[in-house]
Amino acid sequence: MKVVITGGTGFIGQRLAQALLQRGGLTAPSGSQEPIDELLLFDVAEPPQRPAWADERVKILSGDISDPAQVAALVDRDDISVFHLASVVSGGGEKDFDLALRVNLTGGLNVFEACRARASLPRVVFASSIAVFGGAGMAPVVGDHAKQTPQTTYGATKAICELLVNDYTRKGFFDGRSARLPTVIVRPGKPNAAASSFVSGLFREPLNGETCRIPVSEDTVMPVLGYRAIVGGFIALHEADGADLDDDRAFSLPSFTVTVRDMIDALRRVAGDRKLGEIVFKPDPFIQRICDGWPKDASYERATKLGLPKDASLEAIVENYIEDYL
Amino acid sequence: MKVVITGGTGFIGQRLAQALLQRGGLTAPSGSQEPIDELLLFDVAEPPQRPAWADERVKILSGDISDPAQVAALVDRDDISVFHLASVVSGGGEKDFDLALRVNLTGGLNVFEACRARASLPRVVFASSIAVFGGAGMAPVVGDHAKQTPQTTYGATKAICELLVNDYTRKGFFDGRSARLPTVIVRPGKPNAAASSFVSGLFREPLNGETCRIPVSEDTVMPVLGYRAIVGGFIALHEADGADLDDDRAFSLPSFTVTVRDMIDALRRVAGDRKLGEIVFKPDPFIQRICDGWPKDASYERATKLGLPKDASLEAIVENYIEDYL
Numbered sequence: 001m002k003v004v005i006t007g008g009t010g011f012i013g014q015r016l017a018q019a020l021l022q023r024g025g026l027t028a029p030s031g032s033q034e035p036i037d038e039l040l041l042f043d044v045a046e047p048p049q050r051p052a053w054a055d056e057r058v059k060i061l062s063g064d065i066s067d068p069a070q071v072a073a074l075v076d077r078d079d080i081s082v083f084h085l086a087s088v089v090s091g092g093g094e095k096d097f098d099l100a101l102r103v104n105l106t107g108g109l110n111v112f113e114a115c116r117a118r119a120s121l122p123r124v125v126f127a128s129s130i131a132v133f134g135g136a137g138m139a140p141v142v143g144d145h146a147k148q149t150p151q152t153t154y155g156a157t158k159a160i161c162e163l164l165v166n167d168y169t170r171k172g173f174f175d176g177r178s179a180r181l182p183t184v185i186v187r188p189g190k191p192n193a194a195a196s197s198f199v200s201g202l203f204r205e206p207l208n209g210e211t212c213r214i215p216v217s218e219d220t221v222m223p224v225l226g227y228r229a230i231v232g233g234f235i236a237l238h239e240a241d242g243a244d245l246d247d248d249r250a251f252s253l254p255s256f257t258v259t260v261r262d263m264i265d266a267l268r269r270v271a272g273d274r275k276l277g278e279i280v281f282k283p284d285p286f287i288q289r290i291c292d293g294w295p296k297d298a299s300y301e302r303a304t305k306l307g308l309p310k311d312a313s314l315e316a317i318v319e320n321y322i323e324d325y326l
Numbered sequence: 327m328k329v330v331i332t333g334g335t336g337f338i339g340q341r342l343a344q345a346l347l348q349r350g351g352l353t354a355p356s357g358s359q360e361p362i363d364e365l366l367l368f369d370v371a372e373p374p375q376r377p378a379w380a381d382e383r384v385k386i387l388s389g390d391i392s393d394p395a396q397v398a399a400l401v402d403r404d405d406i407s408v409f410h411l412a413s414v415v416s417g418g419g420e421k422d423f424d425l426a427l428r429v430n431l432t433g434g435l436n437v438f439e440a441c442r443a444r445a446s447l448p449r450v451v452f453a454s455s456i457a458v459f460g461g462a463g464m465a466p467v468v469g470d471h472a473k474q475t476p477q478t479t480y481g482a483t484k485a486i487c488e489l490l491v492n493d494y495t496r497k498g499f500f501d502g503r504s505a506r507l508p509t510v511i512v513r514p515g516k517p518n519a520a521a522s523s524f525v526s527g528l529f530r531e532p533l534n535g536e537t538c539r540i541p542v543s544e545d546t547v548m549p550v551l552g553y554r555a556i557v558g559g560f561i562a563l564h565e566a567d568g569a570d571l572d573d574d575r576a577f578s579l580p581s582f583t584v585t586v587r588d589m590i591d592a593l594r595r596v597a598g599d600r601k602l603g604e605i606v607f608k609p610d611p612f613i614q615r616i617c618d619g620w621p622k623d624a625s626y627e628r629a630t631k632l633g634l635p636k637d638a639s640l641e642a643i644v645e646n647y648i649e650d651y652l
Contacts, residue, residue: 095496101435127528135573137471145463148475148489149574156493160486163474167482171423247461248475 001026001034001075006065006111007085008041011187012127015231016083018053019042027239028079029120029175037317042074043086047084065107068114075114075122083234084111085127090290093154103304104157112164112212116173123237126178128250130223131155134293143299151293152195162250177237178250179308182223182298186321187261195290199224202260202320203267206276208324210294214260215284216291223255223264223298225310226317232309240306252300254310267313270322327352327360328403332437333334333411334367336512337513341557342409343367353565353617354405355446356499368400369412391433392539394440401440401448410437410558411453416616419480430483438490442499451564452491452504454576456549457481469578469625477619478521488576495575501527503563504576505634508549508624510556510590512647519615519620525550528586529593532602540586541610542617549581549624551636552588552643558635566632578626580636592640596602596648 005048007013012152017039020026028034039058046062054060061068065086067098075082093100107168108126115122134151148159158180188199198215199222205212233253258266263281268279301309311317329346334338343365346352354360372388380386389396391412397457401408408535412433419426434452441448459468460477474485484506491502509649513526525548532537551559558578584592592604628632 062635137572137574145473147471150489150493151496151573153493153497156489159489163476163482163485167476167479170477171479246463247477 001028001079001081002038003034003036003073004040004042004080004082004131005085006082007087009043009047009060010085011189012184012227012230013041013043013085015227016234018059019044019231019235021053021055021057022263023235025137026081028081029122030079030083034079040074051223053259064101068110071107071110072114072117073120078118078120080118080120081123081238082111082115083125083238084108087127088154089192089194090152090154090171091133091195091197093157094290095253096154097153100153100157101143101146103166104154105160108157108161108164112168112174116168121172121175123238124165124174124176125178125234126161127234128156128158128162128178128180130180130182130295130298131157132180132251133295138295141297141299142295143197144248144250144302152290163251166247166249170247175242176249177240177245179233179237180250180252181230182225182242182253182255184227185224185317186227188321188325195287196222198287199263202263202279203321206267206279207271207274207322208277210277212277213282214279215282215287216260217283217288218259218261218264218281219292220288221296222291222294223257225253228318228320229254229309229311236306236308244306251303251308252298253308254300254303255298256314257297258314267318268291270315270318327354327362327405327407328364328366329362330366330368330400330406330408331411332368332408332641333413335373335386335448336411337368337515338510338553338556339411340368340377341553342411342560343384345557345561347379347381347383349561352407353449354407356405360405363641366400370644391436392428394436395432397436398440398443401444404444404446406444406446407564408437408441409451409564410434413453414480415518415520415611416457416478416480417512417521417523419483420478420616423479426479426483432485434483434490438500442494443541447498447501449564450491450500450502451560451561452487452502454484454488454504454506455481456508456621456624457623458485458488458506464621467623467625468621470574470576470628478616490556492573494576496573501568502575503566503571505559505563506576506578507556508551508579508581509554510548511643512553514647521613525589526603528589528648529647532593532605533597533600534603535601536603538603538605539608540605541608541613542586543609543614544585544587544590544607546586546614546617547583548617548620549583551581552646553577554578554634554646555637559629562568562632562634562652564646570632577629577632577634578624579634580626580629581624582626582640583623584640590638593644596641596644599643
């Protein structure tokens with residue numbers, strides 16, 4: 001079978017691709033486990049060089065997800081699954097509304113239409129976000145039964161795509177599942193335009209001996225999850241039997257609700273004698289305002305029931321990052 | 327000022343137009359009450375003849391709401407307000423998914439972009455529906471704080487447009503308000519493609535001495551509201567001070583939760599000695615299934631607080647219909 005990952009050369013896209021190559025196969029639309037013979041990573045730009053882990057099954061293609069014809073051409077087989085991760089991120093979406101709508105809404109619709117056009121019933125896993133929650137009307141603990149009141153265009157488009165995934169699935173156009181992601185840690189490499197980018201920087205820069213600037217107060221709270229559990233969640237959600245899912249196909253992934261202070265403490269505990277770069281608080285009202293609108297706590301009973309994974313601890317997430325990247 | 331009503335030649339569109347002509351003015355983007363010098367009714371088709379009530383302020387134009395250029399041309403002044411009522415209805419949307427997306431989603435986006443393009447901050451009133459609620463995950467009583475879990479493409483596109491109205495408003499692109507309508511009674515004229523069409527027929531056909539066929543069981547429950555209160559709600563929502571609204575601009579309108587039996591009883595009480603056409607139960611599983619997915623009860627505290635009107639009783643709604651149409 002073929003697997004398409006949109007946003008496939010991003011951090012999570014590449015981690016997911018590696019996990020799928022290692023796994024070797026997935027449940028195909030036929031219902032049986034099939035080996036993956038093609039893994040297509042589609043993204044806005046090709047990486048400067050082909051990743052070292054990419055074997056002959058991997059194809060990398062750059063293009064415009066807001067172009068229906070380009071997206072339709074990706075989904076060119078009936079024995080196919082799609083992980084739709086491509087997205088303008090939160091801070092980026094606040095700065096460019098039109099781009100957020102074009103990539104997140106039109107792009108989503110293009111992916112959903114491409115899957116609908118197949119004669120089979122492809123499984124589609126959509127990467128949503130807990131940024132679908134926020135604002136004055138937000139429940140103290142948000143989960144699968146909480147009203148979605150996004151306070152960013154990013155969150156609004158994620159909520160819209162959750163609705164579309166449910167409706168396309170209800171109509172029998174494809175077999176959709178949405179994973180609602182908390183803040184992902186620890187992203188390697190450079191900061192990105194996500195308002196949450198500093199959360200990975202908080203671990204990454206000090207471990208690299210670099211100074212880290214935190215744009216929010218140390219009591220800022222957010223739900224987080226390690227990338228290994230995120231990738232595991234995507235795959236487990238793909239593999240879940242549709243008969244075990246109800247008419248709401250969206251699941252808040254498991255998470256840890258922590259403060260910036262909790263994360264710094266965990267970093268220091270794991271680092272031990274390792275010399276860390278400095279952590280400096282440098283308030284940025286733009287980022288603080290976005291983070292203040294985020295959920296303060298998240299529940300995830302349906303994800304747990306479905307067996308979606310959670311890291312052992314915040315420390316374990318930091319240890320995994322050191323093992324994988326340092 | 328100019329007022330645009332999309333879906334303006336439909337039943338509610340025409341009632342709203344008449345109420346606006348009678349009222350004479352609205353709060354303009356400037357913040358002051360301005361007389362309406364142009365009232366543009368935009369719809370998919372022109373009515374066979376110009377309505378008798380339409381004075382020289384009224385323009386009627388037919389076109390395609392899914393065409394951005396046509397919609398932009400409607401919103402051609404800064405002193406303007408838009409009531410966005412155009413929509414594929416519930417039953418129609420279930421039978422033609424693509425049309426529902428084109429009219430309800432693309433059409434909505436076109437209206438929102440046209441208003442955003444103005445230098446002023448036009449008020450936009452969007453007609454949503456309690457069809458945004460439904461399914462196994464639905465709360466026993468649905469209201470402004472309940473999660474939206476639509477079970478029709480109609481309901482999904484309404485939920486999506488509520489999210490868009492909130493986000494365009496948050497971004498300062500226009501000043502939006504959404505009215506979440508229960509089933510509207512009593513629609514005159516012919517049945518339409520709405521799954522709820524029979525609810526008006528239940529009153530209308532017997533009062534006309536015609537036989538009425540009810541496609542659902544007599545204990546089928548739904549929240550309903552009379553068209554006078556619906557129109558009053560649209561106008562009151564338009565006139566509300568933005569400072570009194572929070573970041574969720576969508577309001578469930580007041581409603582009566584009644585059974586088919588309650589409505590037949592109210593009809594008989596109001597009819598008195600009037601000879602009624604026969605009421606026949608003729609089950610239609612397609613319609614019953616849609617109605618079974620609808621809310622069984624609705625709350626509307628925020629609407630009440632804002633002063634949105636509610637009819638005095640179910641009987642009063644029937645009396646209004648007799649006064650207006652018989």
